[in-house]
Amino acid sequence: MVEKLRYKFIFIATISVFAMLLLALGVINIISSVRNNWETDLLLEYIAANDGYIPSIMTNPDMRSDMENVLTPETQFETRYFSVHIKDGRVEKVNIEHIAALSEQEAGSYALKIMGRGQTKGNRLYKGRSYDYLVTKQAQNSYLVVVVDTSRMYFSTMALVRFSATVGIVMIGIFFVMMSVLSRKVLSPIILNIESQKQFITNASHELKTPLAIISANTEVLEMTAGESEWTGSIRHQVERMTGLINRLIALARLQEWGDTELEKINATTIVREVTSSFKTVIEQQKKRCEYNIADEVYVQAEESSFHELVSILIDNAAKYCDDGGLVSVELVQKGRNMFLHVSNTYVEGAGVNYDRFFERFYREDQSHSNEKKGYGIGLAMASEVVKQFKGKLTVSYKNDTITFTVQI
Numbered sequence: 001m002v003e004k005l006r007y008k009f010i011f012i013a014t015i016s017v018f019a020m021l022l023l024a025l026g027v028i029n030i031i032s033s034v035r036n037n038w039e040t041d042l043l044l045e046y047i048a049a050n051d052g053y054i055p056s057i058m059t060n061p062d063m064r065s066d067m068e069n070v071l072t073p074e075t076q077f078e079t080r081y082f083s084v085h086i087k088d089g090r091v092e093k094v095n096i097e098h099i100a101a102l103s104e105q106e107a108g109s110y111a112l113k114i115m116g117r118g119q120t121k122g123n124r125l126y127k128g129r130s131y132d133y134l135v136t137k138q139a140q141n142s143y144l145v146v147v148v149d150t151s152r153m154y155f156s157t158m159a160l161v162r163f164s165a166t167v168g169i170v171m172i173g174i175f176f177v178m179m180s181v182l183s184r185k186v187l188s189p190i191i192l193n194i195e196s197q198k199q200f201i202t203n204a205s206h207e208l209k210t211p212l213a214i215i216s217a218n219t220e221v222l223e224m225t226a227g228e229s230e231w232t233g234s235i236r237h238q239v240e241r242m243t244g245l246i247n248r249l250i251a252l253a254r255l256q257e258w259g260d261t262e263l264e265k266i267n268a269t270t271i272v273r274e275v276t277s278s279f280k281t282v283i284e285q286q287k288k289r290c291e292y293n294i295a296d297e298v299y300v301q302a303e304e305s306s307f308h309e310l311v312s313i314l315i316d317n318a319a320k321y322c323d324d325g326g327l328v329s330v331e332l333v334q335k336g337r338n339m340f341l342h343v344s345n346t347y348v349e350g351a352g353v354n355y356d357r358f359f360e361r362f363y364r365e366d367q368s369h370s371n372e373k374k375g376y377g378i379g380l381a382m383a384s385e386v387v388k389q390f391k392g393k394l395t396v397s398y399k400n401d402t403i404t405f406t407v408q409i
Helices: 002-049 104-117 151-226 230-257 268-285 304-321 348-352 379-389
Strands: 081-087 090-095 121-126 129-139 142-149 264-267 289-294 299-302 327-335 338-346 393-399 402-408
Touching (some): 002 081, 002 129, 268 327, 299 304
Antiparallel strands (some): 081 090, 393 402
């Protein structure tokens, strides 16, 4: 259990750091990409506004203030771009003075392909390079296509993404190694507390057995000498209850001390039928009804004695808390590779019950704190531990005045 807790801590911590790194690096890359796109859009608009050219920035008094950080006196020399005038679907004029990667014919063909796409702006890879374009309408059936070579920006962005991914993976690896080394020290107070609790439960349970045995023996002597009475019967009854509680506590502590349980293929049908048959008479004596629907040849990977105890706990709990004259139902089915065991009982007052806490040890609803319903809130905690050992799932639900416990393995 301690190792499982450690591995779970490492897993959750690593996933949390991974999520934070993913968010941080993702935000950086997104902001960088958005910034690049914004600058490119401004540049395309500026070229289109100047009939397909970048004039001298210093002599342009009408330049917008938001472009001052994008366009500089060097922009007209640094930017690789071309522009194409198209009228009535034909190329009229091509400007390739500021680009060397394309010929005049290739530039015109590229512009016609862009017009054929029906988009006013976008990005397109061509001959291994990245080009952003903007189409503006100048007159009737006359268009200006401006294309800027953004390959350097595109490949820089891709390099940033790859670098971020590499850094993220390396950082996650370093964090995982550090957590593997330091997790035992970080969790040592919690582990020590868990071990102390289990040791206390085990030791206290064994110590309590001796006085209970003496009380039981003295009660028998009293009954032999003075005969049975209401008081001796009450003593024996309480001794039995305390003995049952101690045995349950020891069993629960042992369950938590186990490592991975040796699981084997067992016949669930046989065990469920045997347990339900043993409870049938008890349930009927309490003036309650019982129904069983147990499928044939249902097998499950489990440990036989623990599975027997699991079924006993659930049916005993259903019989104990079923309404007077109510119905206890047990259903065992096989669905694909999974076994489903449903144990239900009618409980009209169960609508306001907090079912999330049912598997906490010593938890019991106020309505069940009566002498008629014996128990200490240990059984369902044990059932939950057993199902965990089987790598299954135990859930509880309430519908139509009926509580249903479902085991899926």
